Structure formats: structure tokens, C-alpha cells
Amino acid sequence: MATRVNPTFIDDLDSFGAEDVQLCYQCGDCSTVCPHADEVYKFPRKSMRLLQMGLESKLETTLEPWLCYYCGQCSEQCPRDADPGETMMSLRRWLIARYDFTGIARKFFKSRATEVITIIVVALLTGVFMLYYGFSRGSIHIYDGESAFLPSPFIHKFDLTLGALLALFLIFNAARMWYLVMIRGTSLKVPWWLYITEFFQLPWHFFTQKRYAECEKKREHAVYMPWIIHLGLMLGYVTMLILVMVFIEHLQAGPDIKWQVHIFGYLATIGLITGTVYFIRSRFKKHYIQYKKSHGTDWVFVVLLFIIVLTGMAQHIFHRTGLYEAANITYIIHLMSVVPWLLRMPFSKWAHLIYRPLAMYFAAIRRKAVFQQEAVMSSYPVVVK
């Protein structure tokens, strides 16, 4: 199949953060030092090369960007300051935009203004809707029960609607990713049973983020700090998402504390608050190379999450201390940040929660397929004459 070259591709990637790809002269130092590069998946040099050559259709089927965890070793010793680490990061952003069939993600990544304005508009609409609903049904002085300002069964339905919408987008995008990576991206015949034998990769990588730890191992952090914190953030996030989607009626109802539900909430909050504070701080301080260049969407990601966690904590505290008015107001602010956050999920950096483990899963399948192919090839007799 002929491959089309897109000569302006490299300029297109500028707005995703890969500004210095042109400088790369293909020495391969980055691939040499990368702890994740191996026989089957060689990067970042190869990805840089595809990018330089404008092989867009080839790049969108690669998995390499997802296998990189941006430890920054490649960028640290790049003789040309071409920043391969940041390029891989930008390729991940670009892939998120590519997997998204609506084209919204691309707009968000390319223009910070569009993203921020959309978020503000959605937040305001949510606020107006919630206020209208609250005042038409209940009283701002009441938090629990029948005539509550924002009764939990209503919030539950609201959440489930949002969740369904979200899941729809994500399933579509993930399917697109699967099509690009597994159908278009490999000429090998992938046996169906590999999908089953390798399935364990999905939860394994989702819950341990083992490769992230491997990445950090080579660096000077005492106990793989970023890995632990990232893992905590992710686990906290997932726990909270489940609590909100399924157990919101138990979580919101008060004023007493239901420990069997709330203990998870508290643990999740600890993970979330540590994570967001750590990453905001790192992005400000720029101690490590991976935090030196922050894309606009990175900031929106951490800051918005931080606001959500803060307001969530505040409304919980106000509610339990009997300040119902304050609790209702902070809850509305909380919802005003949660709704745009959730709606933005499939189109933003957040989506890597899904794509990363999927990529590990697909990568493992492809690797097995390659080895099988090689085994078949090597079992052929060598015909001399």
C-alpha cells in the first residue's frame, strides 16, 4: 500500500508541543538510553524519523508514543536538543486527537482559548441549570431529604447520563484506536486467541503502571516518587469515579458519616490531593526535564482537577458541620467544574487513562504476533539450490 507523505505534518505538530523535531539528525542516542526501547518497539528515534518524513498515516498506527513514560533521559542527552521526550509527549497528544472522531480534541489541543472558553461556557450553563433546578424544587437552606436544594437521586441520574455519554465517546475512540493499531498498523496476521491470552495485560498495566516504575528506576528519585504519586492519583481518581457514578446517594446523604463508603472517599481524596499538588508544583518548579515544557492542556488538566478536589472537600466539610447554605453553594461550584471536566474527558489528556493500558495490551499482542511470525519463518528450510 502506498504511503502518503504530508509535508506540513511537522508544522502541524508544533501546536501539540513538538517544536524541535527538525533539529534531529538521527544519531540514535535516544533509543540507546531509553529503558523501554526493545527489539520490537524501537523509539524515540524512529518516531522522530517518521515525523520528519511526514508519514502521518504510518504514525497514527504506531504504539510507540504510548510505550514512552517520559523519564526525559533521551532529552537530557540529545546532542541536538531536539527534545525526543517532548516529541513523544506531543505525539501522544496528537494521537488522542487522532483517535477522537469528533475533531473536538484537535481543536482543544491546537487552541488554548477554545478550550478555556468552552470550559467556562459549559461551567456557566451547568451553574444556571443547577440553580434553576434547585430553586424550582427545594431550598438553599436544606441539603438532605425531600426538599433538598440538590437531591442526591437527581444528581445520580445526572451523573449516569453524563457517564453514558462519556462511555459512548470512549468506546468509539477506543474502537478507532483498535482499528488503526491492529488492523491498519500491522501487516501480520494476529490470531484471535492472542486477544484472550494477553488480556491480563489490561488490568495489570491499569492498576500497577509497572512500566512507569521501570522508567523512574534509572533516575535519582529515592522511592520512585513520580510513579507512586501518579499511581495514587490514578487509583484515587478511579475510586472516586466509581463512588460518584454508583454510590453517590450514599456518599452525598448526610449528615452522619457512613464509614463503609466514606473511607474510600477519604483515601481517594488523599491520593487526588497529593497528586494534583505534586504535579502542579513540579510544573511550576521545572526541576525535571519532563516538567520543563507544559502544554496548555496540561495546565488545564491539573488545575481543573485541583479545583474539583478542593470544592468537593469543602462541600463535604460544610455539609457535615451543618453549614448547609455554604455546602450547597460549594456543591454548585463543584458541579460547575465537574461537568466540563467529565465532558472534556474523551478529548483531553485524561483519555490516556484508557489508551495507555489498551496500548500495552495491543503492544503485547503485536509483539507475540511478531515472534510467532519469526518462529514460522525460521522453521522454513533454507533452500540452497
Add this chain to the structure above:
Amino acid sequence: MRTGVFFCQSDDNRSLNIDAIAKYSANLPEVETVQILRTKPLPVLDFLCDQIRTLRLDRIVIAGDIPGYYKPVFTRAMAMAGGNTDEIRLASFQEHGARGENAMDRAKAIVACATMGVPFPLAAVPGGNPVNHATLIIGGGIAGIQSALEIANAGKQVFLVEQSGTIGGHMAMFDKTFPTLDCAACILTPKMVSVGQHEMIRLMTRSKVMAVSGKPGAYRVKIRQSPRYVDTKSCVACNQCAEVCPVKVKSEFDAGISLRKAIYIPFPQAVPNAYLVDGESCTYILSDGKKCGVCMKKCPKECINLMETEHIVDLEVGNIIIATGYEFLDVSKIEQYGYGVFPDVLTSIEFERLTNASGTTGGRIVTKTKKHNKKTGEDEWVYLPEGIPPRSVALIHCVGSRNRKYNPYCSRVCCMYSLKFAHLIKEKVPNVTVYEFYIDMRAFGKGYEEFAERIKQEGTFVVRGHSASVAMNKEQMVVRGEDIFNDKLVEFEVDMVVLAVGLVPSEGTEDLSRMLGIQRDSDGWFSELDYNGSPTDTDKGGIFVAGMCQAPKDIPDTVAQASAVAAGVLKSLTSGKGIGHISSLSLSEIEARAKTIHTI
């Protein structure tokens, strides 16, 4: 002649204010129009043609850093408009050296000359000075030797100043030259000997230029001659002093891989062929004559005088040639290669000494051997002739070169000498595997590409891909790299790693440039007057550059440049008029001269 001046200048050159130059050129006689054009995209043909027609331009001046780039479109426009295409004049700021302090005046002069149709080099000729017929050459490497011989053979006096104890420089340390695989010493030593014996050359070793004053054609130079402690005239190099000397230090000539005494001769063919004493390690000198002094008692010719002091020599010369050469980048700061950590990671010059037949192992390529040092009680890694030869060797190119963190430039010789090393290893060590890791193979000279092909055919594994890590895995060195052509990540077990280290200007370059008032480029090398037109001259009249100190180059180029410099010097001597400082010419002077030429 109705002239149009068009500025085609990108914004890279910050020292030039194009608007000011444009304003200046608008006041020049016969100038009809001055336009500052956008450089991207190229000026439109129709527009230019239209301009030439409506303004009835007879001459067009294209001004900018690289005006030649825009010449074709102007030529076409001129031809379309029916004008004389010969009247397209280029005013190149870059070519004629509009940089540094008086960049603006120079740029204005360049434009002025072009509008008058006078070639700039014709107008910008500094006045001649009477020339002293003696020449000073700073640096006694191959460049200095070649220039000295050329000038001295023409019958002119030469003072050759060398910092170390012998002339010869780096070339004397080499085993073979690429691509012909000639013996370096066989080419160099006869030249060295003739320098030592030449009646017109006064050789001053262990000397340094302290101050330079005067003007072109009549420079006064102050030279500090450090004590050698041995009389070069009576020393017969019998080696009896070195036999009794108790002090051992690392040999500079052997790039630190072997030891020498405090009284030593750098190598047997040194010129002057006499011993010298290292004042920084000699016990007698360090203790102010209280200890040791055995060499003085031992010497049969009584030529050692450890009480000698330095003295200052004043010289008057007409021309000065700078041939100060280069140094190697300090590779221990590039940590990923493990230099200084693993014993068998060598720099290229160390390997050069190892493989040299006059080196410490007699030319045997071996790995280091662990040896117990009784004095310090520690184990040391040393080269012994009976050491074990390596089974596999990795040669890594571009170590510190073409790297934004160290040297952004290409050191130009590393590819070729690494290929040469591959050949030497293959030749000397049986059943050895050699891996070459390169980024781009720069085999640009006569016979170089063929040499590279030959090395590949000899069975060296030439890996397209740079290695960034040398690690130790269970007492075995491992070199990792990416083989880009074969699309593989490779990991080779090797016994020896040779790093093709980048080159940097030698230590005193900065001081010398300040002393002589010669600019250096951003990489630290001396700036020539014009890279294409006069690559040996400098801004200052009567001061020339030869060899590596101008930019990295190989031996053939160095020798060629050194001879060219000699021609420049001899030109000034035979004409009797030295060329003054071009940098001191003022705008009005050049303008006036251009006008005179113009009217003729």
C-alpha cells in the same frame, strides 16, 4: 548610471541596522531607489521587472548577507526589462567582513562600492608599510614547520616559537596518516630536522609570546623563554641523566598512557635533540637545590644547569603567523562513555600512542593490565607490552562533536582517523571484531570515500547509529547502540572502546587573540578575513593564520594552508609593502578610494 539598491537581508545578523544602511545608501550619487525586500518568499519577478522599467534602472545593487542567492531572479528581471545583466552588483556583508565593532561602517562602504561599480577589495586596500623581513611563527606543529621551511628556503629570517620542548606538535604523536596509511613520522621528522638545522630559522622552544605591539610590517614581540635546564648545544641525548632521575610522571607526548622521568626527551627524534627538565616535578628545582641533583653529577657533558632561570627575548618582525593548533575536549565530562571509570575506554590520541611503534607497548594493541603499585599500595591499570590483545573493539564517532552541549561543530578528522584505527586494529590483532558507531560518515577528501569503502570491505562492522552508553556488565564492557540501517538495537561485548574526541582550540588561543587583536568565531577558532576569498589573512595586516587554529582540518589541508600563508608573507616581503589593518580603514577612506577608481 541610474542605480537601484535592493536589500535582501534576513534578520539573523543583529549587528547590522538595515534601515540605517538603507538611509545612507539613499544619499549616494545616482541612486534612484532604495528598497528593503522581504526575503521569504523570493522577490516576485514581475514586480522587479516593473520597477526596473518604470525607474529606468541601469544598475542594480543587491545588498545583504548572501546576495548571490537572489541574483538569478534579479538577472532574469533585468533581462526581461531589456537592461544589461552585467550591471547587477552584489554587496555582500558577510563576504567582505561586515561584523564586529565597525560592522555598520563596513556595510555602508560595501554598499557604496557596489553602487559605484567598484569591487570592494579593490577599494578597501589599506596603505602599505615598509616591512621588516623577519617573520614570527607561533606554534611548531606541522603548520608552523611547513610555513617556516617555505619562508626560510626563500632566504628570509624566521623565528619559530614553540611552547613545549620539541617541535612536531600533534602530528609527531601519530602512527599513520589517512587515507594513504603513510607513516606520519617519515613525513614529519625530515622536516623537523631541516627546521632544526636551517640557518635562517631561529627555533625557540619552551617559549611563549607575552606581548605584541607595533603596526603591520613592524611588530615588536616580547617572548618569555622558560628554562630548559639543559644546554641544547652540548647535550648529546645519551640518556644517562634519565636513568638516574628518581621522579616519574605521566608523559605528555604519550598522552598520559606511559611514564617519563623529570628529565626527559619527549621522543627520540625530538628537535632540538636534547633533554629537558620538567620544572614542576623535578625534586631539585622544587626544593630550591636542597635535594637530589643526581643528573647534574651524572651528566658526562656537564650540560645540565638546574639553576637556570627564564629570560625575556625581544624581537622585531614584519609578519606574524599563528599556528597554535588544537587540543582535545575533556572527555571525562561526557559521563555516559565511562572514560576514567572503565580502564579500557581510551581517547583517540591515547589509542594513537598505543598503536604507535614508538609507543609504550611497541605498537602492540593490548588492553590494560592490573598492576600493584608498591609505593601507593593501590592497584593500577597500566599498558604492558605483554598485555592481552582485545577480542573486540568499539570505535565511537562524534564524542563531543556536533553536540550542542559541547562542540556544535564537526571536528572534521574523527571519521577518517576512526576508520584508520579500524584498519590498524584489523591489521595488528588477529581475529578481532571492530565496530564503528557513526552518525554521518564524513569522508570528503581525495581518496577518503575509497578508504571508507575499503575499511568496510575489510570486515569492520560499520554501524549507522551513535552509541550513547558504555556500561560494565559482569567484568565485561558492553556498548549499546541503535543500528539504524538494519533497524535493530544492538549490544556488543567489547574489550576496548576508543572515543573519537572532538577538537577545541588550544589553551592559549584566547590570550593570543586578545594580545594580537584578532577576532575569534563563536566556536573559539581564529577568524580569517574571508572564508572563501582570503582564508589565511586576518583583520590585522601582516598577521596570518595557518592550520587547526583557524578551524579543524586534516594534515593535507593544514600543509596547504601553511604554504599559502608562506606565499602571503613572501608577497609582502618581495613587494616591500606590508598590508595594513583592514579593520582600521574608515568609511570615508574607502569611499574616497572607490570614487577615484570610479572616475578612472
